[in-house]
Amino acid sequence: MFKVSLLTIGDEICIGQIINTNAAWMANVCTSLGCSVDQHSSVRDEPGIMKSELQRLLSVSDMVLMTGGLGPTHDDMTKPVLLDFFDDKLILHEDSLKQVEQIFIRRGMTITDRNRQQAYLPSKCVPLSNEVGTAPGMLFETNGKYIISMPGVPNEMKFIMDNHVLPMIQRILAEKKYDVLAYKNLLTAGIPESMLADLIGDPYEFLDGGTLAFLPSYQGVRLRIGYSSSSLESAMEKISVIEQIIRERAGKYIYGIGEDNLSAAIGKILKEKGKTVSVAESCTGGMLGGSITDIPGSSDYFTGGVIVYSNEAKIRFLSVSPDTIERFGAVSPETASEMAEGVRKKFNTDYGISVTGIAGPDGGTDDKPVGLVWIGLSGNKSTTTHKFIFGRDRKVNRERSVGMALTLLLDELRKSR
Amino acid sequence: MFKVSLLTIGDEICIGQIINTNAAWMANVCTSLGCSVDQHSSVRDEPGIMKSELQRLLSVSDMVLMTGGLGPTHDDMTKPVLLDFFDDKLILHEDSLKQVEQIFIRRGMTITDRNRQQAYLPSKCVPLSNEVGTAPGMLFETNGKYIISMPGVPNEMKFIMDNHVLPMIQRILAEKKYDVLAYKNLLTAGIPESMLADLIGDPYEFLDGGTLAFLPSYQGVRLRIGYSSSSLESAMEKISVIEQIIRERAGKYIYGIGEDNLSAAIGKILKEKGKTVSVAESCTGGMLGGSITDIPGSSDYFTGGVIVYSNEAKIRFLSVSPDTIERFGAVSPETASEMAEGVRKKFNTDYGISVTGIAGPDGGTDDKPVGLVWIGLSGNKSTTTHKFIFGRDRKVNRERSVGMALTLLLDELRKSR
Numbered sequence: 001m002f003k004v005s006l007l008t009i010g011d012e013i014c015i016g017q018i019i020n021t022n023a024a025w026m027a028n029v030c031t032s033l034g035c036s037v038d039q040h041s042s043v044r045d046e047p048g049i050m051k052s053e054l055q056r057l058l059s060v061s062d063m064v065l066m067t068g069g070l071g072p073t074h075d076d077m078t079k080p081v082l083l084d085f086f087d088d089k090l091i092l093h094e095d096s097l098k099q100v101e102q103i104f105i106r107r108g109m110t111i112t113d114r115n116r117q118q119a120y121l122p123s124k125c126v127p128l129s130n131e132v133g134t135a136p137g138m139l140f141e142t143n144g145k146y147i148i149s150m151p152g153v154p155n156e157m158k159f160i161m162d163n164h165v166l167p168m169i170q171r172i173l174a175e176k177k178y179d180v181l182a183y184k185n186l187l188t189a190g191i192p193e194s195m196l197a198d199l200i201g202d203p204y205e206f207l208d209g210g211t212l213a214f215l216p217s218y219q220g221v222r223l224r225i226g227y228s229s230s231s232l233e234s235a236m237e238k239i240s241v242i243e244q245i246i247r248e249r250a251g252k253y254i255y256g257i258g259e260d261n262l263s264a265a266i267g268k269i270l271k272e273k274g275k276t277v278s279v280a281e282s283c284t285g286g287m288l289g290g291s292i293t294d295i296p297g298s299s300d301y302f303t304g305g306v307i308v309y310s311n312e313a314k315i316r317f318l319s320v321s322p323d324t325i326e327r328f329g330a331v332s333p334e335t336a337s338e339m340a341e342g343v344r345k346k347f348n349t350d351y352g353i354s355v356t357g358i359a360g361p362d363g364g365t366d367d368k369p370v371g372l373v374w375i376g377l378s379g380n381k382s383t384t385t386h387k388f389i390f391g392r393d394r395k396v397n398r399e400r401s402v403g404m405a406l407t408l409l410l411d412e413l414r415k416s417r
Numbered sequence: 418m419f420k421v422s423l424l425t426i427g428d429e430i431c432i433g434q435i436i437n438t439n440a441a442w443m444a445n446v447c448t449s450l451g452c453s454v455d456q457h458s459s460v461r462d463e464p465g466i467m468k469s470e471l472q473r474l475l476s477v478s479d480m481v482l483m484t485g486g487l488g489p490t491h492d493d494m495t496k497p498v499l500l501d502f503f504d505d506k507l508i509l510h511e512d513s514l515k516q517v518e519q520i521f522i523r524r525g526m527t528i529t530d531r532n533r534q535q536a537y538l539p540s541k542c543v544p545l546s547n548e549v550g551t552a553p554g555m556l557f558e559t560n561g562k563y564i565i566s567m568p569g570v571p572n573e574m575k576f577i578m579d580n581h582v583l584p585m586i587q588r589i590l591a592e593k594k595y596d597v598l599a600y601k602n603l604l605t606a607g608i609p610e611s612m613l614a615d616l617i618g619d620p621y622e623f624l625d626g627g628t629l630a631f632l633p634s635y636q637g638v639r640l641r642i643g644y645s646s647s648s649l650e651s652a653m654e655k656i657s658v659i660e661q662i663i664r665e666r667a668g669k670y671i672y673g674i675g676e677d678n679l680s681a682a683i684g685k686i687l688k689e690k691g692k693t694v695s696v697a698e699s700c701t702g703g704m705l706g707g708s709i710t711d712i713p714g715s716s717d718y719f720t721g722g723v724i725v726y727s728n729e730a731k732i733r734f735l736s737v738s739p740d741t742i743e744r745f746g747a748v749s750p751e752t753a754s755e756m757a758e759g760v761r762k763k764f765n766t767d768y769g770i771s772v773t774g775i776a777g778p779d780g781g782t783d784d785k786p787v788g789l790v791w792i793g794l795s796g797n798k799s800t801t802t803h804k805f806i807f808g809r810d811r812k813v814n815r816e817r818s819v820g821m822a823l824t825l826l827l828d829e830l831r832k833s834r
Contacts, residue, residue: 288703313720
C-alpha cells in the first residue's frame with residue numbers, strides 16, 4: 001500500500017480557532033485513489049516542532065502532504081523549515097512570478113514586494129503551479145519518498161491537489177504496483193442509522209474480508225464499502241458483490257453513489273423531467289435556496305424563492321392568509337401549506353417547498369418548543385405538510401431543516417418518476 | 418506552560434469520511450484556560466500506531482486528551498491499548514455499571530452484555546462519569562503527567578470535558594503556578610492580508626515577546642495577538658498595549674473582537690439604530706440571507722428577501738425594468754441597483770442589498786467572465802453599486818460574494834454611525 005500522511009501547519013488549527021477541513025478533504029481524495037492514509041498531524045507555526053514532525057511522518061509514509069505556513073507574512077514558517085530540512089536556498093522562480101503578477105492584474109490590484117517574495121522557492125523543489133492564489137505548491141523527492149507543501153487556503157490546496165498531486169499519485173500507483181484499498185459510497189436518505197443497520201443485518205455474513213461503515217449526517221446516512229486488493233478493478237468487483245446484497249435489503253433508501261448529495265440528486269431528476277421548483281423560507285433564512293443553487297446549472301430548474309422572516313412578509317409575498325397566521329401561528333401545518341402553495345403559484349413552478357420553524361435559542365413555548373419545524377411540499381396535484389422536532393441548537397436545527405426539505409422533495413420526485 | 422496534546426482515534430477521521438470537529442473544540446476550550454495546545458494527532462484504529470503515538474505525545478506534553486475507540490464493538494481498540502500501555506487489567510466498576518443500567522432504563526431499552534462490558538475499566542484509572550452515554554471517561558496519572566481517554570461522540574466528550582477535565586486543568590494551573598498563554602482576536606474587513614501587513618509594519622518592533630497571526634477568510638482577516646505570562650491578567654495587559662499600536666495603524670479596518678463575525682457585527686449596529694435590511698439574491702441563491710439569519714434574534718432587523726434566479730423573477734418580484742436587463746444584462750450595475758432599490762421598497766426596509774453575478778463554471782463571456790459579481794447597496798439616501806472579479810470556483814465565488822456584501826453593509830453602517 002502507498003502510505004500518505006498529512007501534516008497541517010498553523011496555530012489557528014492547534015488552538016482550535018478553525019476546524020481542520022483540509023485534512024478531511026485530502027484524506028478523502030487520497031483514499032479514493034487507493035492510498036492508505038494512516039496519520040494526520042497538526043502542529044503550531046514553530047520551526048522545531050514542524051521539522052521533527054516532518055521527519056517522523058516521512059519515516060512512516062511514502063508521501064507527506066503538508067499544508068499551511070506559505071503566506072506572505074512573518075508568521076509563515078514552512079519555507080524556512082524546508083530550507084533547513086533540505087539544506088537548501090531560495091531562488092527566483094520566473095513562471096511563478098508571472099502567475100502571481102497575472103492574478104494581481106486580473107483583480108485590478110497592484111502587486112506588493114511581499115507577494116513577489118512568494119515566487120522565491122527552494123532550489124531543490126519542483127514548483128507546482130497555483131492558478132488560484134499567490135503561493136505555488138512545492139514537490140520534493142528524497143530517497144524515493146515525497147514531500148509536498150501546499151498553501152492552507154482550501155481552494156488553493158484543492159487546485160494543487162487536483163492538478164498536480166492526484167495525477168502524480170495515480171502514476172506512482174500504476175507504475176509501482178502497490179496494493180490498493182478501494183471504497184464505494186452508497187447514499188441513503190429518509191431512514192435513521194439504526195433502522196438501516198437492522199434492514200441490512202449482520203454485515204460479516206456477506207463482507208468477505210471487506211468493510212462496511214455507517215456514516216450519518218444531516219442529509220442522510222452514507223454507507224461506505226471498502227475492499228483491499230492488488231488492483232482497483234478486482235477490489236471494485238468484490239465491492240459490487242457486497243453492494244448488490246445491500247441494495248437487495250435497503251435499495252429503496254439508496255438514492256445515489258459517490259460524492260453526490262441531495263441537491264445534486266434532486267437537480268438531476270428535475271432536469272430529466274423538465275420540472276421546476278421554488279422555495280419559501282422562514283427559519284432557514286435562505287439556506288435551502290443556497291443549498292439547491294450549490295449545483296452548477298441549477299438555473300435550469302430553480303427559478304428562485306422568497307425569504308419570509310416576518311409574518312407580514314409571509315402575507316404580502318406568499319399570500320398566506322392573515323387569519324391562518326392569527327389562528328394557527330406562523331409555525332403550523334396550515335401556514336407551511338399556504339407558504340408552499342403560495343411560492344409555487346407566484347414563481348409558477350411545478351413544486352414549491354416551504355420551511356417554517358423555531359430555530360432557537362429563543363421563541364419556544366410548551367406547545368411549540370425550540371426545534372419544532374413544519375415543512376410544506378406543494379405539487380400540481382396536492383400539498384403535504386410534515387412535522388419535525390429537532391433539538392436545541394440553532395445551527396443544527398437549521399441544517400437538519402434543509403436536509404429534511406431536500407429529502408422530502410427527492411422522495412416525491414422518485415415516487416412520481 | 419501546561420502543555421496539552423490531542424490524540425483522536427478512528428479510521429473515519431483518517432480516511433477523511435468525517436471532519437475532526439472534536440479536536441477544534443477541545444483545543445479551543447483548553448486554550449481559553451491558558452494551556453498551550455501544541456499538537457493534534459489522528460491515527461487509525463490500529464493498536465501499534467495508537468500506542469506509539471500515545472508514548473510520543475506524552476513525552477512532549479503534560480496531558481494527552483484521547484478520544485474515540487471506546488465503543489462496544491470489536492473495532493474499538495482504546496481499552497486494550499491502555500491495558501497494554503500500563504500493564505494493567507480490567508475490573509468491574511460498580512458505579513459505572515449502575516450509570517449504564519440507568520441510561521437503558523430511561524430509554525426504555527434492555528441492556529445487553531456488550532454494554533455491560535463497558536463498565537469494566539483498567540484498575541489503574543480513575544473513571545470519569547458520563548451521564549449522556551454508556552462509555553465512562555478514564556483518567557490515568559503517570560510520572561506527574563496525565564492521560565485522559567474519552568468517547569468520540571461529541572456530546573459525550575463535551576460532557577466529560579466540562580464536568581471533569583476542565584475543572585481539573587483549572588485546579589492544576591492554579592496549584593502549580595504554570596505560566597498561561599492568552600489570546601485576543603481583532604476582526605478586520607475590507608482589506609487584503611498583504612496590505613494589512615504593510616499597514617501594521619514589522620510586528621517584531623512592538624510585539625515585546627508576544628505573537629501576532631494573520632488569519633484570512635472570505636469574510637476578512639482576523640488578527641490574533643498572543644502573550645504568555647504568569648497570570649491571565651498580566652498577559653491581557655501586555656496584549657492591550659500591542660492592540661493599541663495595531664489600532665493606531667489599522668484601526669479603520671477593525672470592526673470587532675473575539676469570536677464575532679460580520680453578520681453579528683451588522684446585527685449589533687442595526688439593532689442599536691433600530692434599522693432593518695432585506696436582500697435580493699441572484700448568484701448567491703439565498704446564502705446571504707442564510708448568513709444574516711445565523712445570528713439569534715436576527716428577526717429584529719431582517720424581514721426577508723427574494724431569491725431571483727431568473728430574469729423573469731427579477732422583473733416580477735423586484736420591479737427591475739425589462740429594458741434594463743435587455744440593455745445592460747442581468748449582471749450589470751444597472752440591474753444590481755434596481756434589485757437593491759426594489760427589495761428595499763418591497764420589504765419596506767432601511768437598507769436593501771443585492772447580489773448578481775456569474776458564479777460559474779459556465780455562463781462567462783469575454784466581457785463578463787466567470788467570477789464577475791455586482792453588489793448593490795440601497796439606503797434611504799442613495800444606492801451604490803460595486804464591482805468584483807473573483808475567481809473560477811463556483812463555491813468560492815458565492816462565499817466571497819456573501820463576504821463582500823456583508824462588508825459593504827457593515828462599512829455603510831459604521832460610516833453613518
